[in-house]
Amino acid sequence: MDTPEQRIKIAVQKTGRLTDHSIDLLERCGLKLTQSKDQLFLYGENMPIDLLLVRDDDIPGLVSDDVCDLGIVGLNVVEEVRQKLLADGRKPRFKQVFELDFGHCRLAIAGPEDTDYRGVDSLKDTKIATSYVSILRNYLKEIGIEAEPVYFSGAVEIAPKLGKADFICDLVSTGTTLAANGLVELETLIDSEAVVIQTQEALTDEKQALVDRMLQRLDGVLQVRESKYIMLHAPRESLAEIRALLPGSEAPTVMPLDGTDDKVAVHAVCRENVFWETLENLKQAGASSLLVLPVEKMLA
Ligand code: ATP
Ligand code: ZN
Numbered sequence: 001m002d003t004p005e006q007r008i009k010i011a012v013q014k015t016g017r018l019t020d021h022s023i024d025l026l027e028r029c030g031l032k033l034t035q036s037k038d039q040l041f042l043y044g045e046n047m048p049i050d051l052l053l054v055r056d057d058d059i060p061g062l063v064s065d066d067v068c069d070l071g072i073v074g075l076n077v078v079e080e081v082r083q084k085l086l087a088d089g090r091k092p093r094f095k096q097v098f099e100l101d102f103g104h105c106r107l108a109i110a111g112p113e114d115t116d117y118r119g120v121d122s123l124k125d126t127k128i129a130t131s132y133v134s135i136l137r138n139y140l141k142e143i144g145i146e147a148e149p150v151y152f153s154g155a156v157e158i159a160p161k162l163g164k165a166d167f168i169c170d171l172v173s174t175g176t177t178l179a180a181n182g183l184v185e186l187e188t189l190i191d192s193e194a195v196v197i198q199t200q201e202a203l204t205d206e207k208q209a210l211v212d213r214m215l216q217r218l219d220g221v222l223q224v225r226e227s228k229y230i231m232l233h234a235p236r237e238s239l240a241e242i243r244a245l246l247p248g249s250e251a252p253t254v255m256p257l258d259g260t261d262d263k264v265a266v267h268a269v270c271r272e273n274v275f276w277e278t279l280e281n282l283k284q285a286g287a288s289s290l291l292v293l294p295v296e297k298m299l300a
Contacts, residue, residue: 012052013056030047033051099193106190108188112183117186131153136149230293233266245281252266
């Protein structure tokens with residue numbers, strides 16, 4: 001599997017909020033990358049997988065046109081492109097195959113702090129500045145409000161100050177940019193995070209098998225992020241109480257301890273972080289020799 005067309009191409013944001021996380025996740029899945037001289041391309045040394053570094057807005061198109069097999073991009077961008085294609089009577093040729101749990105933000109309507117906002121009716125006959133015209137248009141249609149989306153390619157938050165719009169519809173995560181511009185968040189249109197999209201064109205069996213393997217590894221990487229392996233000794237009679245205290249663990253392994261009948265060793269994978277308070281509560285319940293280890297890899 002090594003001619004260019006047999007290699008999997010993944011479109012990733014070149015520089016921006018998603019770049020480091022996207023590359024880091026793929027590296028944690030075992031992919032070793034060499035940077036090409038033009039820095040538009042990262043070559044996979046140990047697997048037939050290459051990354052194409054592009055603007056995030058171009059990612060759904062590249063996957064749709066089969067230039068790339070997969071892409072990592074915000075759901076906000078995927079939805080805008082999808083809804084625009086549908087509005088133009090065209091079919092999106094990509095599908096979402098995985099949620100990556102980073103790049104969380106929401107597409108929201110915001111307005112000046114001093115607006116007398118009384119719910120969506122206050123949007124009637126106003127101008128709303130946004131880079132997400134298709135999503136906004138469909139949202140307005142859904143709630144039955146007539147308002148005019150005004151396209152801004154960036155710096156949307158200054159539109160009200162410039163007198164170009166009454167409200168804005170833009171991405172928000174912490175809300176500090178809004179606050180800095182004297183704006184307050186009013187309505188949420190979509191909750192977004194980074195996702196993996198795949199072309200709807202069928203891949204060769206070999207390529208699809210590798211995509212499935214990478215998605216399974218991604219799942220493992222995401223699962224272990226917060227997971228811990230916990231080991232402790234417990235009096236047999238407190239076993240039920242101790243098990244109940246283990247955060248997010250399913251079936252712990254219980255083993256006899258050499259030379260004693262009334263104590264056992266308990267090993268468990270906890271799907272949540274284990275805090276000092278939990279360890280103190282476990283100790284209070286009779287546990288001893290407590291050990292918490294990070295989990296590096298997991299394969300269900
Ligand atoms: P490009 O040059 O690739 O077009 P960009 O300026 O459009 O970059 P970034 O600002 O890097 O994009 O954001 C990329 C993605 O990060 C967004 O599409 C969104 O999914 C996610 N994101 C998370 N939090 C925020 C936020 N507070 N503001 C904007 N985007 C955010
Ligand atoms: Zn962009």
